[in-house]
Amino acid sequence: METAAETAAPKITAKNVDVFYADTQALHNVSVDIPDRQVTAFIGPSGCGKSTFLRCINRMNDTIPICRVSGDITLDGQDIYDPNVDPVQLRAQVGMVFQKPNPFPKSIFDNVAYGPRIHGLSKDRAELEGIVEKALRRAALWDEVKDRLDTPGTGLSGGQQQRLCIARAIATRPEVLLMDEPCSALDPIATAQIEELIQDLSSRFSVVIVTHSMQQAARVSQRTAFFHLGNLVEFGNTDDIFTRPSDSRTEAYITGRIG
Amino acid sequence: MLTTLPFVLLLMGALLAYVINRRAAVSLRAGGAALHSSPGYHGLFAGLAVIIPVMVITLLWMFLDGAVIERMILAGLPAQAFDGDDAGAVSLILTEIQSLAGGRVFGEPEPWKQEAADRLNALHSASGILLIAVIVVVSIAILALRRARLSPEMRARQGSERLIHGLMVFCSVVAILTTIGIVSALLFETIKFLNKVPLTEFLFGLNWEPQIPIREDQVAASGAFGWIPVLIGTLVVTVVALTVAVPTGLFAAVYLNEFAHQKFRAFAKPILEILAGVPTVVYGFFAILVIAPALRSFGAGLGLDVAPNSALAAGVVMGVMLIPFITSFADDAISAVPQSLRDGALALGSTRGEAMTNVLFPAAIPGIVGGVLLAVSRAIGETMIVVMAAGLIARLTLNPLDSVTTVTVQIVTLLIGDTSFDNPKTLAAFALGMMLFLVTLGINILAIRIVHKYREAYD
Ligand SMILES: Nc1ncnc2c1ncn2[C@@H]1O[C@H](COP(=O)(O)OP(=O)(O)OP(=O)(O)O)[C@@H](O)[C@H]1O
Numbered sequence: 254m255e256t257a258a259e260t261a262a263p264k265i266t267a268k269n270v271d272v273f274y275a276d277t278q279a280l281h282n283v284s285v286d287i288p289d290r291q292v293t294a295f296i297g298p299s300g301c302g303k304s305t306f307l308r309c310i311n312r313m314n315d316t317i318p319i320c321r322v323s324g325d326i327t328l329d330g331q332d333i334y335d336p337n338v339d340p341v342q343l344r345a346q347v348g349m350v351f352q353k354p355n356p357f358p359k360s361i362f363d364n365v366a367y368g369p370r371i372h373g374l375s376k377d378r379a380e381l382e383g384i385v386e387k388a389l390r391r392a393a394l395w396d397e398v399k400d401r402l403d404t405p406g407t408g409l410s411g412g413q414q415q416r417l418c419i420a421r422a423i424a425t426r427p428e429v430l431l432m433d434e435p436c437s438a439l440d441p442i443a444t445a446q447i448e449e450l451i452q453d454l455s456s457r458f459s460v461v462i463v464t465h466s467m468q469q470a471a472r473v474s475q476r477t478a479f480f481h482l483g484n485l486v487e488f489g490n491t492d493d494i495f496t497r498p499s500d501s502r503t504e505a506y507i508t509g510r511i512g
Numbered sequence: 513m514l515t516t517l518p519f520v521l522l523l524m525g526a527l528l529a530y531v532i533n534r535r536a537a538v539s540l541r542a543g544g545a546a547l548h549s550s551p552g553y554h555g556l557f558a559g560l561a562v563i564i565p566v567m568v569i570t571l572l573w574m575f576l577d578g579a580v581i582e583r584m585i586l587a588g589l590p591a592q593a594f595d596g597d598d599a600g601a602v603s604l605i606l607t608e609i610q611s612l613a614g615g616r617v618f619g620e621p622e623p624w625k626q627e628a629a630d631r632l633n634a635l636h637s638a639s640g641i642l643l644i645a646v647i648v649v650v651s652i653a654i655l656a657l658r659r660a661r662l663s664p665e666m667r668a669r670q671g672s673e674r675l676i677h678g679l680m681v682f683c684s685v686v687a688i689l690t691t692i693g694i695v696s697a698l699l700f701e702t703i704k705f706l707n708k709v710p711l712t713e714f715l716f717g718l719n720w721e722p723q724i725p726i727r728e729d730q731v732a733a734s735g736a737f738g739w740i741p742v743l744i745g746t747l748v749v750t751v752v753a754l755t756v757a758v759p760t761g762l763f764a765a766v767y768l769n770e771f772a773h774q775k776f777r778a779f780a781k782p783i784l785e786i787l788a789g790v791p792t793v794v795y796g797f798f799a800i801l802v803i804a805p806a807l808r809s810f811g812a813g814l815g816l817d818v819a820p821n822s823a824l825a826a827g828v829v830m831g832v833m834l835i836p837f838i839t840s841f842a843d844d845a846i847s848a849v850p851q852s853l854r855d856g857a858l859a860l861g862s863t864r865g866e867a868m869t870n871v872l873f874p875a876a877i878p879g880i881v882g883g884v885l886l887a888v889s890r891a892i893g894e895t896m897i898v899v900m901a902a903g904l905i906a907r908l909t910l911n912p913l914d915s916v917t918t919v920t921v922q923i924v925t926l927l928i929g930d931t932s933f934d935n936p937k938t939l940a941a942f943a944l945g946m947m948l949f950l951v952t953l954g955i956n957i958l959a960i961r962i963v964h965k966y967r968e969a970y971d
C-alpha cells in the first residue's frame with residue numbers, strides 16, 4: 254500500500270546513523286525517513302535509544318561531550334552535520350519537548366516568550382502577547398494560567414509545566430517538533446488535548462513523538478518506528494505495525510511480551 | 513601522662529560497654545528473642561551512657577581540683593606566712609610554692625614553704641589517682657547497670673538517639689554561647705568607651721585623632737573620636753575592591769563554566785584555588801611593591817597626584833584577592849543550575865551566550881548575590897592589606913587616590929604598643945570593633961534576605 258508520505262520527499266532522512274557514548278554504542282545503523290506534515294511515533298522498551306535518536310535530529314547530542322554521532326541526517330535535503338550548518342539555527346527550526354518538564358525559573362509569560370524574543374519573531378509587545386496567548390491556547394494551558402501569567406512557571410503542577418514547555422516550543426514556530434514522551438506526566442484530559450494539538454500541528458509541520466503508550470502511538474501517528482536495543486527493528490505505517498508487524502520482536506513488544 | 517590516662521580509661525570503658533552490650537544483645541537474639549533495637553544500638557547506647565557522664569565528671573574534676581588543692585594548702589600554712597592578709601601577698605606565696613613544687617628552686621626557701629610544696633605534690637598525685645579510681649568505679653557501675661537492664665524490649669535505639677540528639681544540641685549551644693560571649697565582651701568595652709566619649713560624637717564626629725596624652729603633664733590634644741572618616745575610608749577601599757572583583761570574578765566564572773575548553777578549565781581552577789589560599793600579607797607586599805608605585809607613576813603620567821599609600825592601591829589588591837572567592841562562588845552557583853534548563857534553552861535555538869545570560873545566570877543569582885555579599889563582608893573586615901597599603905591618617909575624603917584609613921587598620925594601631933585598658937584610645941578600638949561587627953552583621957542579614965527573595969521568585 255503506497256501512501257502519500259512514501260512518495261513525497263521526506264522532511265528528515267537519516268542514513269546509517271551510529272551513536273556512541275564514549276565506547277558504548279547506543280544506536281546501530283539506524284535509517285529512517287520522516288515525512289513532512291505527519292506524525293511519526295518512536296516506540297520501544299526503555300533504554301533502547303529513542304531519546305538518543307531524537308537528540309541527533311536537533312544536534313542536542315553536541316552538548317554531551319562523550320557523545321559521537323556518525324552517519325547522515327538531512328533536513329530538507331541539507332546535511333545537518335555539515336560544518337556549515339549552525340546548530341543554533343537548526344534548533345530554532347527543530348523544536349524539542351523534553352522527557353522531564355524543564356520550565357525556566359521565569360514567569361509563565363517569559364517562558365513562552367523566550368523563543369520569540371531571542372529570534373525576534375515579534376515587532377512589539379502586543380504581537381508578542383498574541384504569540385504567547387496562541388501558544389498557550391494550543392497547548393491547552395491558557396484557561397488555567399491566563400490570570401497569572403507573571404507568576405513563576407516553576408510554580409505550576411508537573412502536567413501544567415509539561416504543557417508550558419510544549420507552548421514554549423511551539424511559540425518559536427519550528428518546522429519540526431520533537432516530543433520526548435510529552436504526555437507521561439499528564440492526566441487523560443490533558444493527554445487528549447495534547448494529542449489533539451499534535452494532530453493540529455501535523456497539518457503544518459512534521460511531529461516526532463516518543464511514547465510508551467501503544468494506544469497513543471496508534472491514535473496520533475501515521476508512521477511508527479520500533480527500536481530495540483539500539484536497533485531500528487521496524488519502520489512503517491502505524492496501521493501495519495500494529496496490525497501486521499513483520500518482525501517477531503515488534504509483535505512481542507506491542508502485545509506486551511517484551512519491554 | 514597523668515592527664516591523658518583518664519581519657520584513655522574513659523574511652524576504653526565506653527568501648528568495653530559497647531562491645532559487652534552488643535555481644536549480649538547478639539546472644540539474646542541468637543537465643544530466639546525478638547529485639548526491639550538491633551544489637552549495634554544496644555552497644556551504642558551503653559557506650560554513650562558510659563562516656564557522657566564520665567566525661568563530664570573528668571572535665572569538672574580537672575577544672576576544679578587546682579582550686580580545691582590551693583585552698584587546702586593555704587589552710588595548712590603556718591600563721592607566720594601571712595604578714596598582712598592582703599590578696600596579692602597570698603597569691604605571691606602560692607606562686608612561690610607552686611614553682612617549688614615544680615622543682616624550680618630559687619635561693620634558700622623557708623622550710624615551711626618547702627613543706628607546703630611537698631604537700632602540694634602529694635595532693636596532686638593523690639587527686640590524679642582518686643580521679644582514675646572514680647572513673648573506673650563509675651564506668652563499671654554504669655556498665656553493670658546497663659548490662660543488667662538489657663532486655664529484648666529495651667528501646668536502645670530511641671535511647672541512643674536521644675543521647676546523640678542531646679550532644680548535638682549541646683554543641684550548637686556552645687557555638688551560640690561563644691558568639692554571645694564575644695559580642696558581650698565587645699559590648700562591655702564599648703559601653704565603657706561611650707562613658708568617656710559621647711555616642712553622638714563617636715557616630716557623627718568628622719574627626720578621628722585618637723591621640724591621648726599618656727602623662728598628665730604632656731602637651732597634646734585631647735583626642736577626637738568621630739568614626740565617620742574611618743567609615744568613609746573603609747567604604748572607599750571596599751568600593752574599589754568590589755569594582756575590581758565583581759565584574760572580573762563573574763566574567764571569569766561565566767567563561768570557565770560555559771566557554772572554556774576542558775583543558776583550560778582543568779588548569780585555571782587549581783590556579784584560582786591557589787590564589788584564594790595566598791596569605792593576605794603577601795597581597796600586602798604586592799600592593800606596596802608593585803601596585804602602589806605603578807599607580808603613582810601612571811598617575812604622574814596623567815598629571816594626577818597619587819599618594820604613596822592610596823585607597824586605590826589597597827582596594828585594587830583587595831579586589832584581586834576577592835576575585836577567586838567570587839569566581840568560585842559564582843561558578844558553583846552556575847554549575848548548580850540543572851542541566852535540563854541549559855538543554856531547554858539550547859533546544860529553543862539559543863546560543864550558549866544567550867542561554868547563559870537569559871537562563872543560567874539569572875537562575876544562579878541567589879548563589880551569586882550571596883557570594884558577592886560575603887565578599888563585601890570580607891573586604892570590610894580585611895586587615896592586613898589595608899594596614900600595609902592604605903595608610904594610617906584618617907582623612908575625610910572620597911578620593912581613592914588619597915591615603916585613607918579603615919576601621920580594621922585603626923583597631924590594629926590603637927591596640928599596638930603599650931596599652932592600658934581604661935583610656936578612651938584603647939577602648940575606641942572596641943567601639944570600632946563593635947561597629948564593624950554590626951555592619952557585617954547587617955550585610956549578612958541583607959545577603960540572606962536577598963537570597964531568600966530570589967529563591968521565592970525562582971523555584
Ligand atoms: N548522556 C549519556 N551518557 C551515557 N550514556 C547515555 C547517555 N544518554 C543515554 N545513554 C545510554 O544510551 C542508551 C539509550 O538511552 P536513551 O535515553 O536514548 O533511551 P530511551 O529509549 O530514551 O529510554 P527511555 O524510554 O527510558 O527514555 C541507554 O543505554 C543509556 O544508558
Ligand SMILES: [Mg+2]
Nearest residue numbers: 303304352433
Ligand atoms: Mg528517553
